[in-house]
Amino acid sequence: MTIEITRSGFVRGLRATLPLAIPVAAYGAVYGLLAQQAGSTAMEATLLNLFNFAGASQMAVLPYWDHPLPLLTIAVTTALINLRLVLLTASLRPWLKSLPARIVYPVLHNVSDESWSVAMMRYRLGERDVGVLIGCNMAVLFAWFPSTLVGFLLSDRIPDPERFGLDFAFTAVFAAMLFAGYRSRRDLTPWFASGIVAVIVWWLLPGTWYVVAGGIAGVTAAVLQAGGQPKVEIPSAEEVR
Amino acid sequence: MPDWFTVHPDTWLVIIVMSAITYSFRAGGYWLMGRVTLSPRVEAGLSYLPGAVITALVVPAALEAGIEGIAGVAAVGIAMRWRGNLMLALVAGIGVVWLYRQML
Incomplete structure (x- = not known):
């Protein structure tokens, strides 16, 4: 089976992940606000978004955000929270292995739980276009980046996402992918x-x-x-x- | 107006270390799978890895959310088996959790 990356696959991935845009953006805004309150700056958060790109770990280290920053505590927390990513990309091997490393390794950088779960379920249903995975990744990224900056614009308070059940959104996505993949x-x-x-x-x-x-x-x-x-x-x- | 553009001197190192750890996990899982030779039996078992990982993400999270979390997963399941539409399933799941919290 030839593995390809197409524009139409990319669009399919974007569309498939579109329902996640609202919860991802809501938590992006929460992250921006919390980061601001912790004394971090929009530039620092943006650099982490660019190079770390793992929101759960970025939120988890905010309680330690007092200068001088406790590097070891932050490193251990990051490792503990992000350990799961090892299995996510391990499971992508069968799909991506025929592609050259120069394409695969940049794609891996933007793999998140949500985009991975949506893309993997499509893979299970026969999808092989890697454009879909990239589209899923980018949909999460596009929702996350601007919303974190919106969080920095909010000077005071935003409604707690839990009030709207949005804390359950990611669990709901994973559950949906599980039910969709049941054979x-x-x-x-x-x-x-x-x-x-x-x-x-x-x-x-x-x-x-x-x-x-x-x-x-x-x-x-x-x-x-x-x-x-x-x-x-x-x-x-x-x-x- | 909050401070937008400053990066504290000690934050640079934190950004580099966090990013290095996170990317090493993302690249490492994929890389490792290319280094090991697997029996066909284990290879077949690995096709269950995504489902197993997703289950591991769902079950503790649903339990942590409490009764409404379990009811929410049930609602997602019904919507998914009925229409197979992620948006509908999300609305159903989040709706159940939201309703339950409204009643309290």
Whole structure:
């Protein structure tokens, strides 16, 4: 199968991720406001948006934002929160591996949980155009960047996103992608294994170890379930709109 | 008017360190998968990785949100199986959580 990157794929990715624009922008504004209140500047936040591009970790380090900044605490917090990204891009290997490194490695920089979940579910439904992944990534980026700056313009308060249930938006996206990707009962064993292990590790360990543990538990369960049989992937005509 | 353009001297190092850690994870997961040789059985099992990771993202988050979180996931599931439309599923899930909090 040839892997291509097309403009129409890019547009499909953008469109597929469009519903996430509102919650992403809401949290972008919250981040901008919190960063401002913590004594950070719009330039600092923008540099982090450009080069770190991982909002959860940027929010998590704000409580430590007192100069001189505690580098070690910030580094450990960043590592704990962003550990999950290892599994996200690991799972992209089968899709991207035939592309040259000079294309793949820049694309990886903008992979986020939300764009990855939308793109991966389309991959599962037979999508192979890498333009889709890039479009998904860019949709999140386009919603995030300007909204963080809006957060810096807000001098006082903005309504708590929790009031509107927007804190649930990202959970809802992931849940939707899970339901969209459900194929057969064979999916249930790895999913249950992942869910149970994730909850246990989430109680026990800080950061996102629980995502890593859940992912590994799910794959282990799938391998045990397969019992050496080659897996047959059944492509579906059904599309996530 | 807030301070927009200043970058504190010690912030430069923090930006570099955070960005290096984060990118090493993003690049590292992909890179690592190219370094290991996998049996066909493990390779087949790895096709379940995205679903397993997504499950691990959903379940603790839903439990943390409480009863409305679990109800919200159920609403998302019903909307997704019914229409397969992400926007509709988001509205349903967020709507249930919002309604529950309005009633309290």
